[in-house]
Amino acid sequence: MTMREARKVYFDANGFGETGGYDDAWVDFKLGPIPMPFPNTKARVEAVRYHDLHHLLTGYDTDIVGEFEIAAWEIAAGCKGYGAAWALNLGGMAGGLVRAPRRVFAAFVRGRGQRTTYGEELDVVLALTVGAARERFMRAAGATRRATLADVVLFLLALLVGFVVALVLFALIVPLVPVGLITHALRRRRSAARMTT
Numbered sequence: 600m601t602m603r604e605a606r607k608v609y610f611d612a613n614g615f616g617e618t619g620g621y622d623d624a625w626v627d628f629k630l631g632p633i634p635m636p637f638p639n640t641k642a643r644v645e646a647v648r649y650h651d652l653h654h655l656l657t658g659y660d661t662d663i664v665g666e667f668e669i670a671a672w673e674i675a676a677g678c679k680g681y682g683a684a685w686a687l688n689l690g691g692m693a694g695g696l697v698r699a700p701r702r703v704f705a706a707f708v709r710g711r712g713q714r715t716t717y718g719e720e721l722d723v724v725l726a727l728t729v730g731a732a733r734e735r736f737m738r739a740a741g742a743t744r745r746a747t748l749a750d751v752v753l754f755l756l757a758l759l760v761g762f763v764v765a766l767v768l769f770a771l772i773v774p775l776v777p778v779g780l781i782t783h784a785l786r787r788r789r790s791a792a793r794m795t796t
Contacts, residue, residue, distance in 0.1 A: 621644050645683070653672070657737070668702055672706040
């Protein structure tokens with residue numbers, strides 16, 4: 600199965616729609632049961648096109664703990680020049696420390712021995728089989744490596760930055776929540792009206 604085919608299965612399994620939500624104007628981040636809508640910026644879309652592939656490569660789930668794990672893995676493995684990925688993952692990693700600290704640290708250590716697809720030609724990666732992509736990006740040693748002092752120091756530094764980033768992102772997103780909720784309600788209403796006509 601190619602990465603493109605696996606991504607389609609992943610979209611279907613997670614209810615992300617045919618395009619994975621890349622074309623949506625707004626996306627929801629759920630803080631528990633509370634939806635936190637925020638704009639689906641071009642920078643976020645560019646990053647999430649790779650991020651989704653990382654779920655396929657790593658096996659991390661799309662639930663809240665899985666997202667915290669993949670955030671730590673991506674920070675450790677490197678987000679290259681994708682600022683949105685760095686910001687969202689640093690914030691996610693900090694959140695993960697509160698919810699699942701051991702799993703987040705383990706994902707960080709694993710990521711230090713592997714690499715992301717960020718910066719790769721997306722169509723080339725999508726054409727690879729899942730097995731070939733795992734061979735290329737997921738060095739086997741990364742999955743079993745033991746934490747070193749350097750891992751601990753880098754993890755703590757990333758967390759420090761992550762807490763600052765999380766606070767800034769939270770301060771920016773909270774004022775957008777009412778706008779996002781109104782936008783979602785209007786879209787649902789329009790969609791329901793179209794279905795009845």
